[in-house]
Amino acid sequence: MYEDTDIQKILEKRIVKKDQGYLRMLLGLIILIALLIIFLWATFSSGTDRNKQFNFVLSSFTLIFIYAAFALSLNLEVGYVGLPNFGKIGFVAIGAYTFVILETTQGSNLFVHVFWSVIATLIFGVLMTLPSLRLKEDYFAIVTIVAGEIVRTIVQNEDKFGGTSGINYVNPIFKKYSADSLVKHIFINFTSFLFLLVIVAITVVIAIFQYRGYLKVNSSKRSMVRTLENADKVFLFFMLIGFIMNFAGIMDDGPSLGLDLMLLLTYFSIKIAKATLNMIVSDNKPTTNNVLVGISPLIIPIISIVVFFLLRFSKGDTVSIISTPKWYTAILSMSIMLIAYEVMNIMDISPLGRTLKAIRDDDTSAVSVGKGLLINRLKGFVVASFVIGFVAPFFVFFNAGVTPETYLPLLTFILYIMIIIGGTANNRGVVFGAVTIELLILTAQRLQSVNNAFIQNLSYPWGQKVDPVNWAYIITGVLLIVFLIFAPEGFFPERKYNNDRYLDDLYLADRDDDIDKSKFLSMLAKASKSSLIYGEPKEEIPSNFFSNLLDQVKNKFKGGSENE
Amino acid sequence: MSEEDKEIQKIIDELNEEEIKEIQEVKTEKQSFVTDHPIVSLVIAILIFIPIAWVFSVFTFTNLLQQFLFSVERAALYVMVCVGLTLTTRVLKFANFAHAEFLTIGVYTGLVITSFTNASEICLGDFCLDNIFLLSIFIFIITGAFAVLGEKLIFGPLRKRNATPLSLMVASIGFGLVIRQLVSDFFGGRDQKIDLQYPPFFDKVGSNLESIPVLKIFSIWFSERVEFSIIGTTKVIAFNRNMVWKVTMMIILVVLLQLLFKKTTLGISMRATADDIDLAQISGINTQRIIDWTWFIAGGVTGVGALFFLGPQAFVPFSGFAQLLIIFAVVTLGGFDSFEGTIVSAFIISAIQTMTILINSNLDPDNPLVFWSPNKDWSLVGPFATIIVVLIFRPRGLFGLVDPKSKL
Amino acid sequence: MVSGYGKLQIINGVDIELNKGELVTIIGPNGSGKSTLVKTIIGLVPSWSGKIIINEKLDITGMKPYDIVTKQVPINYVPQVNNVFPTLTIEENLLLGALPRKKDPKEKIQEDMEKIFEIFPRLKERLSQKAALLSGGERQMLALGRALMSNPDILILDEPTAALAPVLADEIFNKIIELKKLGLSILLVEQRATRALKISDRGYVLVSGKVAFEDKAENLINNEKVGELYLGKR
Structure with missing residues (x-):
């Protein structure tokens, strides 16, 4: 029906374009892995205390996860809402200071005070949205950067907020474990194992019900993907509960490292399964790239887990050398980042996200079809501020308090660079950018104290020592400029859910009189539709090995639930 | 169209013409008073400041005068470091965040020339390389060259690719970051200081002038430290050669820039390019060269300003960046692209700062x-x-030409 | 000197000729590419293929506008909108117009300015006023004056009467006739087709980037098809 060679050629051209995009992502991943190797080398070759080295890795990852969450939130404002918020660090400061001041004056009440931190950030976010109606983008940027600086000036000068020295704060739940107390129980015990089984079972039951629902409108494979997509979110929720329960010692007499690791592995297994299935089901030519891209943001946790296991066996005893507070700050901030990531992904495909993109691209058109400018921008900023208000207390845990120097505008700039290098309005790219840039800076910090004569003696002719941290920032700045000039869309370009990219082809058809217009249009419509994950018609999927397999699985699930 | 219709149309047109003329004449009167004469606006700004300062101060006349002098000194410095940003914003239509780094480059160029070379021995008669006048010229050229480098490497290619003002701004943040970190890597984070050196004959002239009673007041320009006592009081106000030269340099700069804009082809071409880049090209202006000159002048002026602004105090590589938002405050209040507005708002911002300090200390x-x-x-x-x-x-500030709101 | 002569071919295939001392009008419906055509001639829009030749041998294809006007090519262009520098005074506007004539002495330029004041006496009254404060008609006059200051042989006018009252439009047309009498070759792009064709020698009708009709001006006015389509005659 669609064997017209002209159309085939055009569509082939489009596929080639796509592959080039994947090549860039692959390059990004290679750079990230190289950086990671340098980081680990620098960490483990500075000093001799294994314990310290490990704790540095943990706190580095904590910082990376927290910055990734900040960058995700900023990306919602910059990439989706289209308002360049250069005062992001002011939002963080508001959340952090609210939390710390309430904690130190009212007595510790974690959940209530996180709630107030969120509320304070939300109010600030709403206030900051209002000038956007009156100002052009770059003037809005100036207003926000100044607002952030005002917040910092106030907390720096006001004695009630701790002044220049800030406020020290350690949460009482962390006080339970001293800084050098270690996570015991490397191996998973019976209670923990039971708990793991229970939450897996709950996730599976929820998945089965969802799968049945999806089957009514979708093909079996499509339903499977959608089910898995929700399953990882469901499991993420239970995983977080598991971490907290484990930390509080509910499972056992102390935290069990084994349970945490098993939870992480289960979660990432679901992720990888989802990515693989997505690749098989989607219209794209199945390539290894697809899988690589699917698991790209997850490489760091996986590698860290592997490293921990290696360490465990190399030591040959049953006690880990991981500090409890550090380990839990790290995995809790990772969970928070993952939640933020999922929220942003939902935003990406939700009607609100699409409205925001429309307003960003052309506010006049969006307003003329009845999309309120202010209300939608407010919604976007509220979600972004919510994330910040939620993550800010974790930033406080990490810093063991608040100091005004933490909230310099430089941090906002770095977040912005992360977004641009990773890929504006692409959450996966933003996480990639955050990990890469922060890893670069942390690596440079480690290189300062690395046991290497060459690096230690590096200096300029006039006697000034070369500081790797400065060079990390210089590389970051150069990267930003290079990307702005040559690849403004970043390593991971924004995913298009609309028919924008087909417009080029349409123009081509318009100019070439030989192409049969009606045929061409119907072909394009089909092509554009099939690239939408949720839009593919049921009967179009050819049956093959995987679908048969899934049918079997489906039948088994059906049988099982009926028997019960 | 019938004859009658034409007649009616004619009458309507004439009516409109007259009305428009009336409105325009009123407008002309209002505008020409302040905006066409920056020196007038400078005087007005000072006159505004005096009563405000008077109301808010509960001090003696000497103290007030002292604060006033400090305020004028600071305003002069703000003018010197801010006009460059006004210039680039007006011609290039984006907010240049790397402007703060022109300060850093300027002041560190001064440091290199004065401390790292034996500049005090490279002399031409009485003029040695480390005196403020020769130093200013060197700083002007080097900082200007850096600004042009930024244009060639970053902003030019970006503009060629039709970048939005926002991405130009983000690029300028990156540019600033690179320069700042480079400077801090090359020179370390130590506190540095430049002593402003004057040609040796200044002291001679100063001591000669001091002996003549009428001309004693002018000796402040030349003599290293002259103390003034106000008639009727015994109090002494700090009023030294550095302060006087900061203000003098500002006035020289304003006058030179004014001449450049009003009298020379380069200045008029610059304003024309700022107005409409396509039309400027049709008129035979090499706009790329004008943009390069704009960067050079903006960078150079800022660098010289930085010598006076940051040099005499202790500075570190981040000192320039620390001043960025004050510079933006001055430029915003002035209206982003108005040269005159910048001068006036420098005085206003300086007065606001002085008053904040005064009120809080009391x-x-x-x-x-x-x-x-x-x-x-x-x-x-x-x-x-x-x-x-x-x-x-009021997004277009005091004297802004373009309303940022209208561009939405 | 051989008479001035220009030729242009843009992507849709347009051939246009302008002989010395001639007033040629290009008319056409909205979006037919009239403005794009003249912008291509002056170099504001890059030409994809084809050539723009002046004086039979001087090829200005692919040159940037400031190159075209400064390399002693006697051509100038008045855009449809934004044709004066609003923040510059009238005097500065006129002086900038003389920028391509770097070799001429200042006295000569002053003389020419006086000549322009003879044609447009209203400009002299407001010499030191900013151009932004001028009315629409005065603005067009200033734009014409600015273009004339470069002492061109060829003048390209892009809808000089757009958004002007009929009386003012008449005035502008009269000025254009005056200019033609001075010996200039004028390429006029106009919406007020009948009015423009009455004063011009030849005319082109442009439809979607192609020349639909090409004839003497009076023939075009009388051409029934053209009249029906673009001149509003029934």
């Missing part, structure tokens, strides 16, 4: 109405608040 911390800590440095809050208030309520 407040009783135990007073229940004073809910903040008055013993801390709040001088930045005034300029910051100015930016927000101006951008929200």
Whole structure:
């Protein structure tokens, strides 16, 4: 029906374009892995205390996860809402200071005070949205950067907020474990194992019900993907509960490292399964790239887990050398980042996200079809501020308090660079950018104290020592400029859910009189539709090995639930 | 169209013409008074400042005069470091965040020339390389060259690719970051200082002038330290050669820039390019060359300003960046692309800062109405608040030509 | 000197000729590419293929506008909108117009300015006023004056009467006739087709980037098809 060679050629051209995009992502991943190797080398070759080295890795990852969450939130404002918020660090400061001041004056009440931190950030976010109606983008940027600086000036000068020295704060739940107390129980015990089984079972039951629902409108494979997509979110929720329960010692007499690791592995297994299935089901030519891209943001946790296991066996005893507070700050901030990531992904495909993109691209058109400018921008900023208000207390845990120097505008700039290098309005790219840039800076910090004569003696002719941290920032700045000039869309370009990219082809058809217009249009419509994950018609999927397999699985699930 | 219709149309047209003319004449009167004469606006700004300072101060005349002098000194410095940003914003239509780094480059160029070379021995008669006049020329050229380098490497290629003002701004942040970190890597984070050196014959002239009673007041330009006592009081006010030369350099700079803009082809071409880049090209202006010159002049002026602004105090590589938002406050209040507005708003911002310091230093911390800590440095809050208030309520500032709101 | 002569071919295939001392009008419906055509001639829009030749041998294809006007090519262009520098005074506007004539002495330029004041006496009254404060008609006059200051042989006018009252439009047309009498070759792009064709020698009708009709001006006015389509005659 669609064997017209002209159309085939055009569509082939489009596929080639796509592959080039994947090549860039692959390059990004290679750079990230190289950086990671340098980081680990620098960490483990500075000093001799294994314990310290490990704790540095943990706190580095904590910082990376927290910055990734900040960058995700900023990306919602910059990439989706289209308002360049250069005062992001002011939002963080508001959340952090609210939390710390309430904690130190009212007595510790974690959940209530996180709630107030969120509320304070939300109010600030709403206030900051209002000038956007009156100002052009770059003037809005100036207003926000100044607002952030005002917040910092106030907390720096006001004695009630701790002044220049800030406020020290350690949460009482962390006080339970001293800084050098270690996570015991490397191996998973019976209670923990039971708990793991229970939450897996709950996730599976929820998945089965969802799968049945999806089957009514979708093909079996499509339903499977959608089910898995929700399953990882469901499991993420239970995983977080598991971490907290484990930390509080509910499972056992102390935290069990084994349970945490098993939870992480289960979660990432679901992720990888989802990515693989997505690749098989989607219209794209199945390539290894697809899988690589699917698991790209997850490489760091996986590698860290592997490293921990290696360490465990190399030591040959049953006690880990991981500090409890550090380990839990790290995995809790990772969970928070993952939640933020999922929220942003939902935003990406939700009607609100699409409205925001429309307003960003052309506010006049969006307003003329009845999309309120202010209300939608407010919604976007509220979600972004919510994330910040939620993550800010974790930033406080990490810093063991608040100091005004933490909230310099430089941090906002770095977040912005992360977004641009990773890929504006692409959450996966933003996480990639955050990990890469922060890893670069942390690596440079480690290189300062690395046991290497060459690096230690590096200096300029006039006697000034070369500081790797400065060079990390210089590389970051150069990267930003290079990307702005040559690849403004970043390593991971924004995913298009609309028919924008087909417009080029349409123009081509318009100019070439030989192409049969009606045929061409119907072909394009089909092509554009099939690239939408949720839009593919049921009967179009050819049956093959995987679908048969899934049918079997489906039948088994059906049988099982009926028997019960 | 019938004859009658034509007649009616004619009458309507004539009516409109007359009305338009009336409106325009009123407009002309209003505009030509201040905006066409920056020196007048400078005087007005000073005149505005005096009564405000008077009302808010509960001090003696000497103290007020002292604060006034400090304020004028600071305003002069602000003018020198801010006009460059006004120039680039007006011609290139984006907010250049790397502007603060022109200060850093300027002041570190001065440091390299004065401390790293034996500049005091490279002399031409009485003029040695480290005196402020020759130093200024060198700093002007080197900082200007850096600005042009930025244009060639970053902003030019970006503009060729039709970048938005926002991405130009983000690029300028990156550019600034690179320069700042390079400087801090090359020179370390130590406190540095440049002593402003004057040609040796200044002291001679100064001591000669001091002996003549009438001309004694002029000796302040030449003599290293002259103390003035105000008639009727015994109090002494600090009023030294550095302060006088800062203000003098500012006036020289303003006059030179004014001549450049009004009289030379380059200046007129610059304004034309700022107005309409396509039309400027049709008129035979090599706009790329004009843009290069704009960067050179903006960078150079800022570098020289930085020598006076940051040099005499202790500075570190981040000192320039620390001044960025004050510079933005001045430029925002002035209207982003108005040269005259920048001069006036430099005085206003400086006055606001002086008043903040004055008021806070005279407040009783135990007073229940004073809910903040008055013993801390709040001088930045005034300029910051100015930016927000101006951008929200009057985005085109005092004398701005373009309304940022209308570009939405 | 051989008479001035221009030729242009843009992507849709347009051939246009302008002989010395001639007034040629290009008319056409909205979006037919009239403005794009003249912008291509002056170099504001890059030409994809084809050539723009002046004086039979001087090829200005692919040159940037400031190159075209400064390399002693006697051509100038008045855009449809934004044709004066609003923040510059009238005097500065006129002086900038003389920028391509770098070799001429200042006295000569002053003389020419006086000549322009003879044609447009209203400009002299407001010499030191900013151009932004001028009315629409005065603005067009200033734009014409600015273009004339470069002492061109060829003048390209892009809808000089757009958004002007009929009376003012008449005035502008009269000025254009005056200019033609001075010996200039004028390429006029106009919406007020009948009015423009009455004063011009030849005319082109442009439809979607192609020349639909090409004839003497009076023939075009009388051409029934053209009249029906673009001149509003029934």
